[in-house]
Each structure stands twice: as C-alpha cells, then as structure tokens.
Amino acid sequence: MNSSASTRLRLIELKFDFRSVCYTINDQLGLYLGTYNCQTGAITFYTIGGDGSPIQFSTPGISRPSPSSMSGIIEQEPRNDPKPITILAT
Numbered sequence: 737m738n739s740s741a742s743t744r745l746r747l748i749e750l751k752f753d754f755r756s757v758c759y760t761i762n763d764q765l766g767l768y769l770g771t772y773n774c775q776t777g778a779i780t781f782y783t784i785g786g787d788g789s790p791i792q793f794s795t796p797g798i799s800r801p802s803p804s805s806m807s808g809i810i811e812q813e814p815r816n817d818p819k820p821i822t823i824l825a826t
Contacts, residue, residue, distance in 0.1 A: 763785050763786060763787060764785050764786075765783060765784075765785050765786040765787075765791070765825060765826075766783060766784040766785050767781060767782070767783050767823065767824075767825045768781065768782055768783075768784070769781050769782075770782045770806075772810075776809065777809045777810040777811070777812070777815055778807070778808075778809055779798060779807065779808060779809070779810055780806060780807040781793075781806055781807075781823055782806060783806070783825055790804055791804060791825050791826070792804060792825070792826055793805070793806070793823060793824065793825050793826075794822075794823070794824040794825075794826075795808065795821070795823050795824075796821070796822070797810060797811050797813070797814035797821050798810050798811070798814075798821065798823070799811060
C-alpha cells in the first residue's frame with residue numbers, strides 16, 4: 737500500500753418516501769422525476785394516479801417528441817442556468 741494514498745469514506749444518505757410514489761389520494765394525479773443524466777441532459781419523469789385520460793405535459797426548456805412524452809432532453813441553456821425547471825402535468 738502506498739503510504740501517500742489515503743482513502744476517505746463518505747456516507748451518502750437518500751431518504752425515499754415510497755408512499756409518495758405508490759399511493760395517491762382519490763386517484764389524484766402525481767408527478768415525479770424518474771431519471772436524469774447530467775452529461776446528456778436526458779430526463780424521464782413518471783406519473784401515478786389520475787383518471788385514466790391522456791396526460792399532457794408542459795416542460796419549458798425540455799425537448800420532447802410529443803406533448804404526452806414523459807422523456808426528453810433538457811436544452812443546453814437551461815442546463816447552464818441554476819434556476820429549477822418546472823414540469824407540469826394535466
């Protein structure tokens with residue numbers, strides 16, 4: 737072992753509230769982030785609940801193939817901006 741090398745342990749904690757993903761109240765529509773790739777800007781979000789009708793998303797700054805698509809690419813300008821992006825589902 738090289739004496740100049742050091743190992744630092746870092747504890748990373750993630751609190752996952754499974755109830756917010758698995759349960760809805762009175763079939764309310766819920767929206768949550770599925771995945772995000774920092775290098776490519778690829779993003780996927782998911783819904784739960786709702787009344788079964790088609791869901792349309794409003795995603796300024798995210799290029800998607802259609803208004804009902806739950807995945808896309810965050811454009812470069814919003815990725816360079818520290819402000820959060822708002823994703824709406826109706």
